[in-house]
Amino acid sequence: MSLLLGHIVDALGGSLEGGATRDVVISRIAPLEVAGPGDLSFLSNPRYQQQLAASRAACVIVAPAMRDAALARGACIVADNPYVYFARATQLWRQRNAPAQQAGVHASAVVDPMALVHPTATIGPLCVVERGAQVGAGTILKSRVTVGEGCTIGARCIVHAGVVIGADGFGFAPEQGQWVKIEQLGAVRIGDDVEIGANTCIDRGALQDTVIEDGVKLDNLIQIGHNVHIGKHSAMAGCVGVAGSATIGAHCTVGGGAIVLGHLELADNVHISAATVVTRSLTRPGQYTGMFPIDDNARWEKNAATLKQLHSLRERIKALEQALKAA
Amino acid sequence: MSLLLGHIVDALGGSLEGGATRDVVISRIAPLEVAGPGDLSFLSNPRYQQQLAASRAACVIVAPAMRDAALARGACIVADNPYVYFARATQLWRQRNAPAQQAGVHASAVVDPMALVHPTATIGPLCVVERGAQVGAGTILKSRVTVGEGCTIGARCIVHAGVVIGADGFGFAPEQGQWVKIEQLGAVRIGDDVEIGANTCIDRGALQDTVIEDGVKLDNLIQIGHNVHIGKHSAMAGCVGVAGSATIGAHCTVGGGAIVLGHLELADNVHISAATVVTRSLTRPGQYTGMFPIDDNARWEKNAATLKQLHSLRERIKALEQALKAA
Amino acid sequence: MSLLLGHIVDALGGSLEGGATRDVVISRIAPLEVAGPGDLSFLSNPRYQQQLAASRAACVIVAPAMRDAALARGACIVADNPYVYFARATQLWRQRNAPAQQAGVHASAVVDPMALVHPTATIGPLCVVERGAQVGAGTILKSRVTVGEGCTIGARCIVHAGVVIGADGFGFAPEQGQWVKIEQLGAVRIGDDVEIGANTCIDRGALQDTVIEDGVKLDNLIQIGHNVHIGKHSAMAGCVGVAGSATIGAHCTVGGGAIVLGHLELADNVHISAATVVTRSLTRPGQYTGMFPIDDNARWEKNAATLKQLHSLRERIKALEQALKAA
Numbered sequence: 001m002s003l004l005l006g007h008i009v010d011a012l013g014g015s016l017e018g019g020a021t022r023d024v025v026i027s028r029i030a031p032l033e034v035a036g037p038g039d040l041s042f043l044s045n046p047r048y049q050q051q052l053a054a055s056r057a058a059c060v061i062v063a064p065a066m067r068d069a070a071l072a073r074g075a076c077i078v079a080d081n082p083y084v085y086f087a088r089a090t091q092l093w094r095q096r097n098a099p100a101q102q103a104g105v106h107a108s109a110v111v112d113p114m115a116l117v118h119p120t121a122t123i124g125p126l127c128v129v130e131r132g133a134q135v136g137a138g139t140i141l142k143s144r145v146t147v148g149e150g151c152t153i154g155a156r157c158i159v160h161a162g163v164v165i166g167a168d169g170f171g172f173a174p175e176q177g178q179w180v181k182i183e184q185l186g187a188v189r190i191g192d193d194v195e196i197g198a199n200t201c202i203d204r205g206a207l208q209d210t211v212i213e214d215g216v217k218l219d220n221l222i223q224i225g226h227n228v229h230i231g232k233h234s235a236m237a238g239c240v241g242v243a244g245s246a247t248i249g250a251h252c253t254v255g256g257g258a259i260v261l262g263h264l265e266l267a268d269n270v271h272i273s274a275a276t277v278v279t280r281s282l283t284r285p286g287q288y289t290g291m292f293p294i295d296d297n298a299r300w301e302k303n304a305a306t307l308k309q310l311h312s313l314r315e316r317i318k319a320l321e322q323a324l325k326a327a
Numbered sequence: 328m329s330l331l332l333g334h335i336v337d338a339l340g341g342s343l344e345g346g347a348t349r350d351v352v353i354s355r356i357a358p359l360e361v362a363g364p365g366d367l368s369f370l371s372n373p374r375y376q377q378q379l380a381a382s383r384a385a386c387v388i389v390a391p392a393m394r395d396a397a398l399a400r401g402a403c404i405v406a407d408n409p410y411v412y413f414a415r416a417t418q419l420w421r422q423r424n425a426p427a428q429q430a431g432v433h434a435s436a437v438v439d440p441m442a443l444v445h446p447t448a449t450i451g452p453l454c455v456v457e458r459g460a461q462v463g464a465g466t467i468l469k470s471r472v473t474v475g476e477g478c479t480i481g482a483r484c485i486v487h488a489g490v491v492i493g494a495d496g497f498g499f500a501p502e503q504g505q506w507v508k509i510e511q512l513g514a515v516r517i518g519d520d521v522e523i524g525a526n527t528c529i530d531r532g533a534l535q536d537t538v539i540e541d542g543v544k545l546d547n548l549i550q551i552g553h554n555v556h557i558g559k560h561s562a563m564a565g566c567v568g569v570a571g572s573a574t575i576g577a578h579c580t581v582g583g584g585a586i587v588l589g590h591l592e593l594a595d596n597v598h599i600s601a602a603t604v605v606t607r608s609l610t611r612p613g614q615y616t617g618m619f620p621i622d623d624n625a626r627w628e629k630n631a632a633t634l635k636q637l638h639s640l641r642e643r644i645k646a647l648e649q650a651l652k653a654a
Numbered sequence: 655m656s657l658l659l660g661h662i663v664d665a666l667g668g669s670l671e672g673g674a675t676r677d678v679v680i681s682r683i684a685p686l687e688v689a690g691p692g693d694l695s696f697l698s699n700p701r702y703q704q705q706l707a708a709s710r711a712a713c714v715i716v717a718p719a720m721r722d723a724a725l726a727r728g729a730c731i732v733a734d735n736p737y738v739y740f741a742r743a744t745q746l747w748r749q750r751n752a753p754a755q756q757a758g759v760h761a762s763a764v765v766d767p768m769a770l771v772h773p774t775a776t777i778g779p780l781c782v783v784e785r786g787a788q789v790g791a792g793t794i795l796k797s798r799v800t801v802g803e804g805c806t807i808g809a810r811c812i813v814h815a816g817v818v819i820g821a822d823g824f825g826f827a828p829e830q831g832q833w834v835k836i837e838q839l840g841a842v843r844i845g846d847d848v849e850i851g852a853n854t855c856i857d858r859g860a861l862q863d864t865v866i867e868d869g870v871k872l873d874n875l876i877q878i879g880h881n882v883h884i885g886k887h888s889a890m891a892g893c894v895g896v897a898g899s900a901t902i903g904a905h906c907t908v909g910g911g912a913i914v915l916g917h918l919e920l921a922d923n924v925h926i927s928a929a930t931v932v933t934r935s936l937t938r939p940g941q942y943t944g945m946f947p948i949d950d951n952a953r954w955e956k957n958a959a960t961l962k963q964l965h966s967l968r969e970r971i972k973a974l975e976q977a978l979k980a981a
Contacts, residue, residue, distance in 0.1 A: 029839065030861055087827035090837035090860075098803075108764050110435050110452040110470075125764040125782045126798075128452045128470040128488070142821070143764075143782040143800050144453075146470050146488040146525075149425075158835075160821040161782070161800040162853065167469070167487040167525035170546040170564060173414035177578055178560050179544050181485075181522070183417035185356065195835070198800075198821035198855040199489065199875075201525040201547040201565075206417075207357055217833050219824040220855040221526075221877045221895075223548045223565035223583075233832050237824060238855075238877035239895040239913070241548075241566040241583045243601070251831055256877075256895045257913040257931070259566070259584040259602045274897070275913045275931040277584070277602040277618045290621035291931045293631045294944035302638040304947045309641070311956040314963070316644050317970050323651055324977055437762050437779040437797075455779045455797040455815070471780075473797050473815040473852075476752075494796070494814040494852035497873040497891060500741035504905055505887050506871050508849070510744035512683065526816065528852040528874040528892075533744075534684055548853075550875045550892035550910075568875075568893040568910045570928070586893070586911040586929045604911070604929040604945045617948035620958045629965040636968070643971050650978055 001097045002027040005059055008040070009077060012088050017067070020059050020075030029089055032057065043070070044083035061085050101140060115147075118155075130166070136192065148204060154192035154214065162199035165190070169203040169210075169226020169244060182206055184226060191215070197222065197238065206244075213250070231268060328424045329354040332386055335367070336404060339415050344394070347386050347402030356416055359384065370397070371410035388412050428467060442474075445482075457493070463519065475531060481519035481541065489526035492517070496530040496537075496553020496571060509533055511553060518542070524549065524565065533571075540577070558595060655751045656681040659713055662694070663731060666742050671721070674713050674729030683743055686711065697724070698737035715739050757792075769801075772809075784820070790846065802858060808846035808868070816853035819844070823857040823864075823880020823898060836860055838880060845869070851876065851892065860898075867904070885922060 006022025009015075016022065027038040032048060035041040035057035042061035043052045049069055052060060061082040062070040070076035079085040105111050105123040112131040117123060121135045124143040129135065133147040136155035141147070145159050148166020153159065171182035186205025190212045196202070197220035202210060205227045212224070215233040223241045224230070230242075231250030240254050243262035248254075252266055255274030260266070264278060269285035272278055276290045295303065306313070333349025336342075343349065354365040359375060362368040362384035369388035370379045376396055379387060388409040389397040397403035406412040432438050432450040439458040444450060448462045451470040456462065460474045463482035468474070472486050475493020480486070498509035513532025517539045523529070524547035529537060532554045539551070542560040550568040551557070557569075558577030567581050570589035575581075579593055582601030587593070591605060596612035599605060603617045622630065633640075660676025663669075670676065681692040686702060689695040689711035696715035697706045703723055706714060715736040716724040724730035733739040759765050759777040766785040771777060775789045778797040783789065787801045790809035795801070799813050802820020807813070825836035840859025844866045850856070851874035856864060859881045866878070869887040877895040878884070884896075885904030894908050897916035902908075906920055909928030914920070918932060923939035926932055930944045949957065960967075 028861075034862065081827075081829065083827045084829045084834050087825075087834040087836040090839060091835065093839060094837040106764070108435075108762075110433070126453055126471075126780055130470075143784075144471060144780075144798060144818075148488075158822070161802075161818040162489060162526065162816060162855075164471075164488040164525035164547075167547065168485070168522075170524060170544070171414075172544055172562065173408075173410045175408065175411045178542055179562060180411050180414040181418065182414040183421040185417055185420060195822075197824060198818035198857075199526050199548075199816065199853050201489075203525075203547065207355075208361065215832055217824070217826055219877075220818075220821065220857065221548060221853075221875060223546075225565065235826065235833060237895075237897065238879065239566070239893070243564065243583050256897050256915075257584075257911075261583075261601055273624065274915055276621055278621055279618075280621070287624035288621050289624045289627040289631075290619040291627075291631075291933075292619045292944040292946045293635055294930055294932055294934070294942050295635060297927065297941035297943045299635070299638075300943040300945075303634060303636075304943075304945075306637045306641050307634070307957060307961070308947060308949060308953070309957075310637070310960045310964070311953075313641060313644060314960050314967060316648065317967060317974070320644070320647050320651060320974050321970065324974060324981075327651070327654065327981065435762075437760070453780055453798075457797075471798060475815075489816060489853065491798075491815040491852035491874075494874065495812070495849075497851060497871070498741075499871055499889065500735075500737045502735065502738045505869055506889060507738050507741040508745065509741045510748040512744055512747060526853050526875075528816075530852075530874065534682075535688065548875060550873075552892065566893070568891075570891065570910050584911075588910075588928055600951065603948055605948055606945075607948070614951035615948050616951045616954040617946040618954075618958075619946045620962060622962060626962070626965075630961060630963075633964045633968050634961070637964070640968060640971055643975065647971070647974050647978060654978070654981065 002038075003092070003096060005040075005075075005077075008089060008092065011092055012079075012085060014061070014077040014079035014085060016059075016075075016077055018071045018073070018075045020077070024058055024075070026058060029086070029093060030057065032060070035060075040089065042082045042086040042089075044086065061089070101142070106143075124161075133166075148188070150187040151189070151204065152187070153190045154194065156193050157190060158195045160196060160198040160200075160220070163196050164199075164201045165196075166204045167201060169206050171206050171226065171244075186210065186227065188212070191232070194218075200224075202228075203244075219256070225262065237274065329365075330419070330423060332367075332402075332404075335416060335419065338419050339406075339412060341388070341404040341406035341412060343386075343402075343404055345398045345400070345402045347404070351385055351402070353385060356413070356420060357384065359387070362387075367416065369409045369413040369416075371413065388416070428469070433470075451488075460493075475515070477514040478516070478531065479514070480517045481521065483520050484517060485522045487523060487525040487527075487547070490523050491526075491528045492523075493531045494528060496533050498533050498553065498571075513537065513554065515539070518559075521545075527551075529555075530571075546583070552589065564601065656692075657746070657750060659694075659729075659731075662743060662746065665746055666733075666739060668715070668731040668733035668739060670713075670729075670731055672725045672727070672729045674731070678712055678729070680712060683740070683747060684711065686714070689714075694743065696736045696740040696743075698740065715743070778815075787820075802842070804841040805843070805858065806841070807844045808848065810847050811844060812849045814850060814852040814854075814874070817850050818853075818855045819850075820858045821855060823860050825860050825880065825898075840864065840881065842866070845886075848872075854878075856882075857898075873910070879916065891928065 030039040032051040032055040041057035059075040109127040111129040114131040116134040122140040130149040132150040134152040139157040151166035168184040172179035191214035200222040202224040213232040217235040219238040225244035227245040234252040236254040237256035249268035257275040265281040273289035357366040359378040359382040368384035386402040436454040438456040441458040443461040457476040459477040461479040466484040478493040495511040499506035518541035527549040529551040540559040544562040546565040552571035554572040561579040563581040564583035576595035584602040592608040600616035684693040686705040686709040695711035713729040763781040765783040768785040770788040776794040784803040786804040788806040793811040805820035822838040826833035845868035854876040856878040867886040871889040873892040879898035881899040888906040890908040891910035903922035911929040919935040927943035
């Protein structure tokens, strides 16, 4: 479970400096403050420069601007984007040290004969792939994933355990106090290079398809409602809920626990803070937030109680202003 | 995958008007703005009347009040409730075009010999039905559903993939800084015509049963705590959490991401907005809301900071009022 | 399905008083207001003393302070901590009346030959235990649980259906508008006596392990991000999300639907109210809250609209104070 520094630089580029020799054995990738003499580390944020100086790592990946500081400590790899370099190093690590899940359909999976699974795709243990579903080249369904009837997943996707793709969207017409089911006749279409976290759900569309474009990354326990459209390379953290027919642009990010209401449109490059409720369309890029600030419970209680009178407080301020003007 | 207009009206009623002939072939149901010459569409909200005029649909379902506007465009079906008519049309579509999941127990499911599964029920792939559980007539467990020991599900229910019915409720007694488990001796009782979304969890009761009454509709990733009681025909959107021993009336709706705290009572016809936290019992019907309004992050930061002084601002207003009165 | 009072006291201690005889047959444990002549009940909170007086239970567990009130009614068991006594009674009930899930690996489970499952552990139906994973003595994986490669679970844990332990943490480096995957090379380490609720997810660490210490109790549908550390005997209610690299102390509680942002530290004995967003480290024990108070929708709308002007209202109050001082 180790690699030579030389092999790393051969595979990923960057310049080896500060007395680092190609034949140093790296046994682990580790954060600066934890790394020991056999470890490769990285400095992605100049804020942590002090940790760099103190680190016992065998070698540290740094940006050109940090080159001098790194050399003062010892061995380093200088790379344009140390964080991306680190990411690729983890990939190298996995490739060399961990055997990949074998391509093919696990014996315990239930794959409909009318499903289309690419020969290089991996259908893990206890997955269900229904009739007419398609799974693209190199895509991996880890374990206990359901891909519903007629849903398609592109190439090189990773779908973690417990994911449900293509359950019915939540559609009912009210009639005399009861609910009449609207059958969900659409499907789910997922592009290439999408990653979907554990136990996340993506519902099928009512009449048209729910669409997840290329490169989208979804964390765990996310709910994507029917007819939602998520643009390329957008990313969402855990526990997010996106209600039906919302359209989210490309390169958006949504923080953990945020909720996007139905039928809204979010432009490209919109960023939603954690736990924020999006109640209107957002047509301009930017960061948006709405969350009650945390406080000691006692102070929160006072402020929350006053909040219920906020509108009347505004009226009292108005009255004061008028009274003062009149005085 | 198509139906004649005449068959649709024969099955669902409504009057075919505006030059529509019974032998027009309908190949799809589609929204107004998408529908083409082979499609059936519907107008459920008079607000979208402009889309009606512009629609290329072969036929549009409309309410009597929209009849003239529809006739000006062409073929229509006039029905009392176009949205319900549309819902029934999707059902017809599914019946005619998609073979239903076959009744019976899938070979990969694990059903305890002491479970009672109705012969017309469908236990899909990789489901688990434990000892003493009951599944009623016509009910469908899609795939990877767990129904725990002694839990019962009524007739004509649909339970989507990944649902867990009858996991232990979250009950512990604190003792000297540790937790002593309270065994959950109750079960879950689910009525008829209930639909439960993917990866939703309904916990078993501690001493008595958790109860979901007839016609309740639950979306995906919902958590229903132990001893909760949900009244008939209530509906909840995705990511809702209902804490233990809450009682929710009939015909309630709960928006996505809302939280209902434990031991509360919600009357019939209470409607909770998305992402709202219900912290007290609600004895009167109505719409209730509590959510921090979204804003540009910079403006939110200013307002959130001020919010922490809200109580003292009220005191300052009071002081100003007294000073002005004294002046 | 019944026990003699004498057997209960023999097993759990406490003193049988008020005319209770050892040979009374107890057929059920029930809440005070529901309990009938064959039932054992308990009074854990003096607030419910009125329910005690009215209860028809065969016997009621009470604290020494409630002894007189209990004797006035009839048979009782006096115990130091009636709630803990009740908890142990439910355990006794389960032991005596419900056959435990059999130890061993269910035939339908997929356990890698390189996984280490203790002979007294139970791997329920349709579970997946990957290579190098370890499951400790007496631990129960109920059904459809995934334990990922190299993850370890201690002794006497209960893991409910649908849980995913060891899915990849959510780690990506941004590069030219796309996301480069950071392979998650760590694992998950779970201590002894941990309980994990249905469909909860605990991600593996990026470089080091995600750690759940002894005695932690997690409810359903919780998301624990990579590299999180949760201290001993902390408990979290349903739908909580803990973002990556957060460190939560021992004996903490987190209410349902709360969100803890990444890289924060919570001290021991910190208590977070339901639906609160923790946006900063909390170094002192105590109760913390942040949630928008629920209100009638109409009043909420007025207050929420005013909230967006809160900062400017403060400015207006300041101006009024200065004007009044100048006057």
